[in-house]
Amino acid sequence: RFFTGGSTTMRGFPFQELGPLDGSGDPVGGNTLLLGNLEARYPIYKKLGGVVFLDYGNVFPDEFDFKIDDIKYAVGTGLRFDTIVGPLRVDFGYTLNPEPNIDRFQFFLSIGHAF
Template sequence: VEEYGNDEDVRIFDRLFLGGARTLRGFRYRHAGPLDETGEPIGGKTLLAGTAEYTFPIIQPIRGALFYDIGNVWSDAFDASSEFYSDAGFGIRFDIPAFPVQLDYAWPLDTPKGIEGRSGRFNFSLGYEY
């Protein structure tokens, strides 16, 4: 993400964020990336993230899941370092046709300096991922 026109910086609502039920599930919502001096997320201009997830049938329509997430958000555009946030966890999926339900538990594996402790997090989500 880069500045637009004569703007000196990217507006907060145009910045990139990671953390939460759809990205890095072991971290607080939007807290995997740059934070201000009070610990609040400020987002960044470069994002790199990936997920590996294995699902398996339990009983129809319930599936189990094992996953690993990795990624980071950096303050400057096109300025990525080798420091990443990562987490792993397990979950359960309810394959309901109109709105699938997902419940996960994840804990941070690699936590860059300055982020909250290593306790796990529950995440709940409804609907399809795009």
């Protein structure tokens, strides 16, 4: 099953919180995933860089339940600092069309490229 949301997929949503939910509101994943990430990186100073991004997608129960109106969008900005183990990433995402009970703003700190 597919799950999405978090620092490597949809940065406007918490980790694996986007998509179908069970009766108690817990994510159950789905059999169809639509996901796209656009990221523009630019240098700031020496090993420090910045990014702006657009993430879009969702998880659907199966291929026949796919609806274009259910695609979610997130935009944001971040910083990258090159280290010997890969870039240290700080990202701030904002969901343009959030799910109920999910904060529009998300913050992520991670190491390595998102994709």
